[in-house]
Structures are given as structure tokens and as C-alpha cells.
Amino acid sequence: MGDDGAVSLDLSNYELLWPAELLASEGEHILRASDRTSGSSWVDRATWLITEALAGTTAAADFEELPDLDASTDDPWSSTPPGWVSRAGMGKREWFTGLINRAGELRHAAAPRPYWPQRRSNGLSHDGSTPRDTRRDFARIVGEFEGKGYLVEVFGEECVDDHSELPDASVVIDRHLGIPDLWPLAPEAWDEDTFYGLIEVFHDLVSRPRVRHPHSFGGCGWHHSEFHHGPARVLYRWKVNQLLREAGIEYELAADGEDLGRLVAVTDDARSQLVHRALNDSPPDTTAGVRHAIALFRGHDASAESKRSAIFNLARILEERRALIKERLGKDEGALFEIANRFDLRHRRADQRGEYDEAFLDWIFWWYLATVELTNQLIASRNPPTRHV
Numbered sequence: 001m002g003d004d005g006a007v008s009l010d011l012s013n014y015e016l017l018w019p020a021e022l023l024a025s026e027g028e029h030i031l032r033a034s035d036r037t038s039g040s041s042w043v044d045r046a047t048w049l050i051t052e053a054l055a056g057t058t059a060a061a062d063f064e065e066l067p068d069l070d071a072s073t074d075d076p077w078s079s080t081p082p083g084w085v086s087r088a089g090m091g092k093r094e095w096f097t098g099l100i101n102r103a104g105e106l107r108h109a110a111a112p113r114p115y116w117p118q119r120r121s122n123g124l125s126h127d128g129s130t131p132r133d134t135r136r137d138f139a140r141i142v143g144e145f146e147g148k149g150y151l152v153e154v155f156g157e158e159c160v161d162d163h164s165e166l167p168d169a170s171v172v173i174d175r176h177l178g179i180p181d182l183w184p185l186a187p188e189a190w191d192e193d194t195f196y197g198l199i200e201v202f203h204d205l206v207s208r209p210r211v212r213h214p215h216s217f218g219g220c221g222w223h224h225s226e227f228h229h230g231p232a233r234v235l236y237r238w239k240v241n242q243l244l245r246e247a248g249i250e251y252e253l254a255a256d257g258e259d260l261g262r263l264v265a266v267t268d269d270a271r272s273q274l275v276h277r278a279l280n281d282s283p284p285d286t287t288a289g290v291r292h293a294i295a296l297f298r299g300h301d302a303s304a305e306s307k308r309s310a311i312f313n314l315a316r317i318l319e320e321r322r323a324l325i326k327e328r329l330g331k332d333e334g335a336l337f338e339i340a341n342r343f344d345l346r347h348r349r350a351d352q353r354g355e356y357d358e359a360f361l362d363w364i365f366w367w368y369l370a371t372v373e374l375t376n377q378l379i380a381s382r383n384p385p386t387r388h389v
Contacts, residue, residue, distance in 0.1 A: 008090065009098040015109035018053040019238050026053075026210075026231055027100030034070075034093070043068055046096050048212050052148060055109040059099075068092045134247040135187035135195050141239050142185060142202055149209040149224030150232050160218035176201045196251070196263055196300070199240055203253055203261040208232035233261065251300045256280065258291040264298040271366060278373045281380070286317050290372060297365050307361040314368040315340045321375045328378065336371065339364060 016023065026049055034042035050060045069091030090098075145151060156166035169183035177197045190198070208231045209224030237253045244252060251263040257279050267275070275294055282290045290313075296302065297310035318325065318336065326333040 009095060009102070011099075011102060011105055014059045014099075014106055015055040016053065016103075016106045017055050017109055018235060020103040020106060022231055022234050022238070023049070023053045023106075024100055024103040026208075027096065027103070029210075031093075031097060031100065043092060044213070045210060046092070048210075050096075050099075054106075063092060063095060066090065066092045066095050069094075132188060134243065134249070135190055137243055137247075138195070138199065138240065139185040139187045141243065142198075145202070145206055145232075145236065149212060149222070150206040150236075152209060152224045153207045153227040154205050157223060158220075159215065159223065160220045161215075172205070173198075173201060176204065199253070200262055203233055203236055203240075206232040206236050208235070237261070254298070258295040259299060262295075263300040265300060265302070267298070274366070274370060274373060278369055278376070281373070281376050283376070283379060286320075286372075289313050289317050290369075293365075294369070304358050304361060307358070307365060311340065311361065311365050311368060314365070314372055317372055318368060318375070321379075324375060324378060325371075 027046075030042055030045045030049060033045075047060060047063060050063055051057075054060070070093055146155075149157070151169075154167065154172055155169045158166065170181055173182045174180045177194075179194060179197070182194070182198065185198075187195075207227035207229045210226040210228060212222045212224045215221065215223050234255075237255055241252045245266075250266045252266050254260055254262055254264045256276060275298075278290050279287075279294065293310040293313035296306045296313070299306065315337070322333065322337070325336065329336075
């Protein structure tokens with residue numbers, strides 16, 4: 001798309017309901033596939049994406065008004081005569097390409113300020129919600145996913161032309177969670193374990209339909225197809241983690257690692273970035289160990305024993321890299337292992353120290369993980385990627 005098109009596309013009236021990166025990713029998929037699909041097919045997919053990802057109907061209406069300049073205009077009775085160009089000077093593909101390329105410039109739709117009853121309520125959390133409100137809000141989020149076809153792949157979809165029996169949604173959930181009769185959702189009946197369990201289960205169940213088509217016979221409605229777990233889970237984590245954060249719940253769904261899609265303890269941005277780098281940049285021979293250590297440490301039910309195990313896993317990786325560390329730190333490398341050897345962390349000898357606050361375990365874990373990440377960088381600098389000419 002040229003510079004003129006980028007300038008003429010006005011984004012000021014559009015607001016995001018999705019992470020910008022997800023809109024860009026799904027939009028790029030549509031554009032790549034558009035060369036292999038019919039004109040109407042890519043337009044339908046783009047319309048569905050715009051309808052989902054942007055607030056209101058303004059963007060979808062603007063897209064609908066533009067001509068599809070890629071489509072055949074052989075029909076003399078067509079409402080879009082050959083060579084017609086919109087007043088904005090672009091067709092559907094150029095407009096959509098501009099939207100996707102500039103997704104990061106879109107502002108997110110903001111929730112309205114609290115209304116009178118919400119401002120006057122007592123006994124609420126910092127954002128005006130109670131634990132029960134949070135559970136109801138979660139049920140509402142699941143309902144929105146269901147309404148957009150994100151549960152069709154596992155729960156099925158009714159059709160006036162198909163009288164096959166659909167899967168029992170309660171049974172599907174029971175198979176995952178081991179708790180019967182949880183569908184339809186009844187948030188007022190959940191205890192904390194059930195609530196958190198459902199958060200994790202629906203992460204694994206959702207899948208985004210990239211295609212939908214209307215079935216008008218008998219008022220049947222929309223049917224959905226081409227399901228993909230990846231984008232659905234990204235969107236689900238984004239929405240649910242936002243809900244948990246606003247409710248002051250100090251857990252979030254993990255976005256990567258062995259515990260992907262499971263609730264883990266929230267950390268600050270710097271440590272979250274450290275975890276992300278350690279998970280994604282570790283050499284293949286240590287990736288499994290790093291993933292397991294992080295999962296042991298950050299689980300929402302992590303005990304002191306599991307944190308010790310996490311530190312042991314990291315210490316074992318560092319022991320394998322001891323020569324590299326000694327080369328860079330000299331004799332000071334011994335201090336790194338003295339902590340693990342003298343305290344009740346690795347060998348569990350009778351002469352080791354074990355009386356310390358659990359905060360000590362947190363400190364040593366983050367120190368060791370940062371050292372693993374540092375040695376990852378040192379290893380990578382020794383083995384730069386081969387450039388292919």
C-alpha cells in the first residue's frame with residue numbers, strides 16, 4: 001500500500017476490542033490467503049474479522065461501502081461500474097491492508113465511567129466489583145465467545161437441516177475438570193477452585209472460526225467453520241487476564257511455557273519479560289528444564305517444596321555451564337553455587353541451612369533464572385546464526 005493510501009485512511013472513528021497484535025496477525029493471514037480464494041471469500045473473512053475486532057459497526061460499514069477493485073466487473077448491471085473508485089480513492093483491499101498495517105495506532109475501546117449505583121456501593125474491591133461480580137463477568141465473557149462460534153468445535157452447532165444430537169456441554173467440561181453439571185454456567189454456585197478450574201478449561205476449549213456464513217432457511221442463523229485454537233486462546237487470555245487484573249486477583253493465564261493456559265502468579269513486567277526470554281531463547285538441550293522450573297515456581301498453588309525443585313532444576317543447568325561462567329567471572333563463579341550448596345536447596349544434607357523465609361526462595365530463583373538467561377546470550381554470541389546468501 002502506498003503512502004497516499006496510508007494518509008487517507010482515517011482511523012479516528014475506530015476502536016479496538018482485541019489486542020492490536022492479534023488483529024494484525026489474523027488480518028495478514030486473510031491477505032496472504034486472498035490470492036488463493038475467491039474475491040467474495042476474502043471479503044467475507046475480512047468483514048467477520050472487522051466485526052469481531054472493532055467496536056460498533058462503523059468500520060464494517062465503511063469497508064462495505066468500498067468497491068472490491070479485485071473483483072470482476074463484467075456484469076453491465078453491476079452497481080459498481082468498471083473503473084469506479086471510492087471518494088477515499090481506495091478499494092476494499094487497499095483499505096483493509098492499511099487497517100492491518102496500522103493496527104498498532106488504533107485506540108482500545110474504553111469502559112464507561114462507573115454509574116451512580118456502582119459509585120454508591122459499599123464493600124466492593126478497588127474497581128467496584130465483588131468476587132461474585134467477577135465470576136458473573138467471567139460467565140459473560142464465555143457467553144460472548146460462545147455467541148461468536150468459539151465453542152462450536154467442541155459443543156457443536158444447531159441447524160434446522162441437521163437433526164444430529166449435539167455433544168452434552170456439561171459432559172465435555174466434566175471430562176476436563178472432573179466436576180459434573182457445570183453447563184449452563186451458574187457463577188453464583190461456584191467455589192474458588194471451580195471458578196479457577198473453569199478459567200483454565202475454557203482456555204483449552206475455545207477456537208476461533210475464521211469463516212462464518214448465514215443460513216437463512218427457517219431463521220437458522222450463522223454457521224461457523226475453519227476453527228483455529230491459537231488466535232482464540234490469545235484473545236481469551238487477553239480478556240480473562242484483564243478481568244482478573246481489574247478484580248485485584250493476583251493470578252494470570254500463562255502465555256507460554258509448560259504451563260501455557262494455566263493460572264500462574266502475577267509478576268512485574270521486568271520479570272515477565274525475563275521469563276519470556278528464558279522460555280524462548282534457551283538452547284534446545286535446556287529448554288525442557290527451563291520450562292519445567294518456571295512451571296514449578298509460578299503455579300498458583302506453588303509450595304516451598306516446588307520452589308526448591310524449581311531452583312534445583314536451574315542450578316543443574318548452571319552446573320552444566322560452569323566452565324562458561326568461570327571463564328567470564330573467574331574465581332567469583334563459586335559464589336553462585338555456594339548459595340545452593342550451603343543452603344537446603346540441592347543436596348539436602350544435614351549440615352545445610354534451612355531456616356529462612358520463603359522470600360529467600362523467590363530471590364534465589366530469579367537470580368538463577370537471570371543467570372540462565374545471561375548464559376543463553378553468551379552461548380548465542382559464540383554461535384551466531386549462519387547467514388544464507
